[in-house]
Amino acid sequence: MATAPIQFPPPVDSAKEFVGPPTDPEDERIEVGVAIVGGGPAGLACAIRLSRLLAEDEALLESLGEVPIALVEKGKGPGSHLLSGAMMKPSAMQKLFPDLSEEDWPTYGTVPKDAVYLLPNRKRAIPLKPTPPPFRNHGNHVTSVAQLGRWLAQHAEDAGVYLLGETAGAKLLVDDGRVVGVRSGDKGRGRDGEELSNFEPGSDLIAKATVLCEGTQGHLTGAAIRHFDLGSEDPQQWELAVKEVWEVSRPLDRVIHTMGWPLQFAAKYREFGGSFLYPMGEDKVSMGLVVGLDYRDARFSVHDALQELKSHPLVAGVIEGGKRVAWGAKTLPSGGYWARPRRLWAPGMAICGDGAGMINVPTLKGVHYAMHAGMFAAEAIYERLKGAGACDDLSNYTAKVEGSEIETDMYRSRNMRQPFTRGFLVGGAIANMMEISGGRFPGGRWATHDDATVEVFIGKERDYPKPDGKKTFDKLSSVFTTGNATRDDAPNHIRLQDKVPLEVALMWQNMCPAQVYEVPEEELEAAKQNGNGKLDGRHEVKLQITPSNCVQCGAITAKGGRLTPPEGGDGPNYQVT
Template identity: 75%
Template sequence: MAVAPLDYAPDVSPPEEFIGPPTDPEDERIEVGVVIVGGGPAGLACAIRLTQLLEQEPALAESLGEVPVALVEKGKATGSHLLSGAMMEPSAMRKLFPDLDESDWPTFGTVDTDTVYFLTKRRAIPLKPTPPPFRNHGNHVTSIARLGRFLGEKAEEAGVYILPETAGYKLLVEDGVVRGVRTGDKGRGRDGEPLPNFEPGSDLIGRATVLAEGTQGHLTGAAIGYFDLAGDDPPQWELGVKEVWEVQKPLDRVIHTMGWPLRFAAKYREFGGSFIYPMGEDRVSMGLVIGLDYRDATFSVHDVFQELKTHPLVRRILEGGKRVAWGAKTIPSGGWFAMPDRLWTPGMVIAGDGAS
């Protein structure tokens, strides 16, 4: 008998659980100009750009109060919950920091050579010419966590008030208008009981709220359902598994692969590929990204990733090295028609991966 994960959904009703009116007395609410939820690239770039624009509109900045822009980030610091390859197309950084030399960016340099391989179990067949989506000449190789730390520092220098280790728990809505977010309680035990260091959450009220939670953010999901923002197609996701290795020989190019160890038969619906990026002279980041619509319930992206490392191409790169970091995250892949019909509702906009 077929089993659907939907039949075993957690006992949570997002509209009731994660959307509601402010509850703190008015004199205990924290009032700011703009509330941004999420300290990833989208949220931080939004915060930095807002402060740049407010510098040109001093009267507007003054009207937003003592804290024109506040950003809540659930991690210990910006960048601590970020994970990606990552390949960075430079145009956004140039627009955000027009006076900053590219040598001061938090990257490992630009791409000079990139190769795409089709893998069989023993062979690596280069695809020439390189398919257009994989041409990265002139793009920058970076660590998204490192980029997040850099953007966080720039945001604070610009006057953004960053609240680390603070989760946005509930979207505050009154009369159909988003008023801000309620932050999560701190100091609870594993069963929800208050501990000696317990601190209740607070109502963070803003003129506008930006949801930049990343993929599958619970406030974004609740807002899309509550305000009927969903697109024509349901969202689709991929799972990316990544490791950082300390290696003995520097990698001189960017590598992408497709094919093995995925099974080719259409009945399996296994789609994806891998990446291997240089991170300076002695490190590489590598990962495997697989669409989550595969049919075999026993398929494990983590296990297949370990199998990939036995391929001669990959083994030569990693030989004599050691793994120093690892992680996994979801990636939106539904495309244009899976995007929300609208990315805004009165008092709120959605940005970043949550808008994909």
């Protein structure tokens, strides 16, 4: 009998733990006009747009109290937990900052040239000409989304938005069927939940409207989708991106994308993804590998595959003589159009950005969608507050999204991801037909699947390169570069079953880019004994977990476990990712 991670659900009761009414006495609650959860492109664009609308409506602004707009961010500050490629289309920035020239944006300029390669093996690179349409980036901006987040945050603060950093949204506050705010997480608890000397309890943040802009695998977003039954009949799928930034001796004169090696082509592995190399000015390069989390081989590791990719002559030539200066990892939604929430709002609440699945799968672009959605949410909330005085019906937000490029682009590529379950070659052929036909073929509704339902197996040992600390790196030294600030004695924010089959445990161990999960050696020996010298994948093992390593990429939630909110301020402190 084959094994899938979904057969071993984590010990979580979302309805009881993460959703509930306010509990603070009324005189201790923090009243705000609009609460925004998440300091990424969506949340900050929402805050900036709403602040400008309110600035032109003095009466409405005054009615929202002393704190008209509050934005809570679980990282040390906006940008700390942000990671993307990123190749940003300019439309959202042009709308949000019409008076600024593109030279004033915090980007590395527009794309000079494009190049796409098929890597059939570790030596060859076959250029794909003409450049496939999804990879044409003329006019797009190379961006560090972490730097973009800090820049947007400064504009938000200048506009009067209250930014609450190091504040995790732990609970969605729901009263009489509508969202009334969020509760922040406690601080200063020990590993077993005990109150330490610096303990600070969380607070109820009460708002007329709440906008969830948590990004990928958002904790409150998931709770809201389950509580209000907002999910699509097609489950969301996810990809894991591991990225590095290198200082280089020679400038890269083009944007490079690759597909193929080091991923395996055969359908049984279901390894879907590709790599990117983007120039960040004259002296830096952003490089990364993005892989769908419905792969099957428990020995596969995205982080280690990225290290292997550096041995390919195409990549080695770019980073030769250079130095790695940053690293990070993050999941992104890849289910596409059919996997989006069937509704983007509930009474008192809207969902924006990655949490709403707003990613163009073939182009892997979503920053501009997130910003557009944030602005749409701001406009919809303003209209409701100005009219009815309440935000119980935010269908006007959905209407704005459906009338935008978000809807048009995502519908055109609605069946792009699904064919790759048949392998790289078949999937690629079908995806090409979709592109040629303008999205008309393949037609219909191709179902997506939950990544955790995919059966896993223990394949052959992978011959990943040994870390040398110069060109290739292990996971722990990579985590160190992120400035991860999680206390060793902080409560464990990761939920897993106590014991799982070895094939699931190895999947989690190798999948995690931060070495959070480890199968003890004695467990491996016992599995070998059970398998007469070969690993018995059904042998149940207990994983060792080091939650302080976690960079909150979200992969474990996609693959059968659950990431819950850590203490505010924990996790990475990304600078140039």
